[in-house]
Amino acid sequence: TIVLNDPKKRNALSLEMLKSLQNDIRHEADSKDLKVIIISAEGPVFSSGHDLKELTEERGRDYHTEVFQTCSEVMMLIRNHPVPVIAMVNGLATAAGCQLVASCDIAVASDKSSFATPGVNIGLFCSTPGVALGRAVPRKVALEMLFTGEPISAQEAVLHGLLSKVVPEEQLEEETMKIAKKIASVSRPVLSLGKAAFYKQMSQDLRAAYSLTSQVMVDNLALQDGQEGIKAFIQKRKPTWSQ
Amino acid sequence: TIVLNDPKKRNALSLEMLKSLQNDIRHEADSKDLKVIIISAEGPVFSSGHDLKELTEERGRDYHTEVFQTCSEVMMLIRNHPVPVIAMVNGLATAAGCQLVASCDIAVASDKSSFATPGVNIGLFCSTPGVALGRAVPRKVALEMLFTGEPISAQEAVLHGLLSKVVPEEQLEEETMKIAKKIASVSRPVLSLGKAAFYKQMSQDLRAAYSLTSQVMVDNLALQDGQEGIKAFIQKRKPTWSQ
Amino acid sequence: TIVLNDPKKRNALSLEMLKSLQNDIRHEADSKDLKVIIISAEGPVFSSGHDLKELTEERGRDYHTEVFQTCSEVMMLIRNHPVPVIAMVNGLATAAGCQLVASCDIAVASDKSSFATPGVNIGLFCSTPGVALGRAVPRKVALEMLFTGEPISAQEAVLHGLLSKVVPEEQLEEETMKIAKKIASVSRPVLSLGKAAFYKQMSQDLRAAYSLTSQVMVDNLALQDGQEGIKAFIQKRKPTWSQ
Structure with a gap:
């Protein structure tokens, strides 16, 4: 299990956090006993996406490039990883945080969770999150989310294919572990x-x-x-x- | 109408059954009056997929190759057939049986039906069924089914696009015939x-x-x-x- | 806002209507203030699709070609337009009318709306509408609509991804304007x-x-x-x- 553990910063995917995530996922792949990875988060926000302080003009083009390339590599690493990766979501997942959920093989969320790609509001269209979102939900759903930035509920998310399952908050861990254990029982x-x-x-x-x-x-x-x-x-x- | 009629073997898609299905579908294509094909099954299981006794080491690699190639040809034959093919499902459809349902143009099922790709449980990942399943339902739904082997209900199946329609068992034939007759009335x-x-x-x-x-x-x-x-x-x- | 305003002819997409739509959409692109386009319709039918009187033998192959090419260009113009295009639907949308809804980036409809591709009934399969429909809804849903010509309700349409949102008739304009205003507030x-x-x-x-x-x-x-x-x-x- 990998836990996003910077709840004070709403688990923002800073370059440091992305590199740590990349390392953790790669490291897990080396463990021959590993059969499934769960990505969860501490606090009421699963992840708020990129750290906007890293995206100012002062940081410069090269730094921005590194941020988005590293983020894309993390998402492709999940796809190319030898074992299934499950997102266990309890709260709000926005922008690259929503992209992370969409990029996992399986996603289970509590019914209080919600999902948004609100980049348009700050003049930064969620183009990279749109890659994962557009491959998970119907186009009209993805485009309404991307153009308006408005959140969808966990119920809508499961209806449209962004989640595998939605459960009451108190059953989230149990239900996720049930799926994980089932997967851990096979070859x-x-x-x-x-x-x-x-x-x-x-x-x-x-x-x-x-x-x-x-x-x-x-x-x-x-x-x-x-x-x-x-x-x-x-x-x-x-x-x-x-x- | 083509009927899978080996209920004692849970309508397993043995090589013999696959070849018979292939012949029947091809033969129907020759009939110039034909406008629609319905594939249904006898007994409580629509089809349990491949006959595992044909997949033992003793049968050998060439035999296994023939089984999967023939199965894939049947699925593509449905796609390339000149008339619509409807699956009428009343019961459990697993592995290649689930693939058969997903491969039809239209699928109607009774509400007691369910669908699974449980190959992982016996160490044989449902990779060929995944071709048809992954093109019918959202990716996260397909992957949860493939990784856990757990069944989904007819209600979930229609929600996610694996079925065109779900109806009470006693209306299954009537509803399917209504669709078939509508299609038979056109050119x-x-x-x-x-x-x-x-x-x-x-x-x-x-x-x-x-x-x-x-x-x-x-x-x-x-x-x-x-x-x-x-x-x-x-x-x-x-x-x-x-x- | 662009309004289909030939309710007496059920807003048929005649060649003239298609060219007018094409002009309107292109013209709107020139307005630098424009941030969103809404396509709506007068009367109880959103659009009944092509004008069948233009598709008779007498009109000839070249005319038919121009009709379908112009229609396809309108649909691609929506896709390639620099601002989001919203369909606001209150009533029946069939054939190329259904295609128009499916081609918009976002679609909001009243709960009394319905959607069909009934070309098979008159011997003209909805092949061009199938391009947009097949990219909006699951394949089995698209094929049942195309093969049987039967309508689906607004509720089914939103479930399957053809619509972004369905609302009671009296809230249609308010809800659509809410989305449009949200979009108009961004860059x-x-x-x-x-x-x-x-x-x-x-x-x-x-x-x-x-x-x-x-x-x-x-x-x-x-x-x-x-x-x-x-x-x-x-x-x-x-x-x-x-x-």
């Missing part, structure tokens, strides 16, 4: 192969997608855990995974 | 041209999509049934289709 | 840059999308209104936009 090599194949095929046309994944299925069956799973099923016993 | 050449154009343009950028479909509209108007339809409308009478 | 150069970047990145793969938008964020910060917005936020005052 890591199988999870990694499946996650990578899913995202790869999604950008392909149907024929290429089936050609790729048919091959992936055959490779999956040839894995030690693939054969163990089939055998255990036929023998009506619990499988024992290599990892 | 087959028009349906075929429209279905092919829809899927083709969906993978294009906006300019190419409009360039293609503007041409398709002009061609459609030049069809005998295109002119007949416009004339009948203006003359306030019922059209008579060529097919 | 026009920022809106334009953001809208263009959003649509461009949506057709790119994730890496290209982030590379593009990271650059756009840096460029946005270098705009006069970008710096003004950040400064105003830090100084806790209202920003003053250049436009």
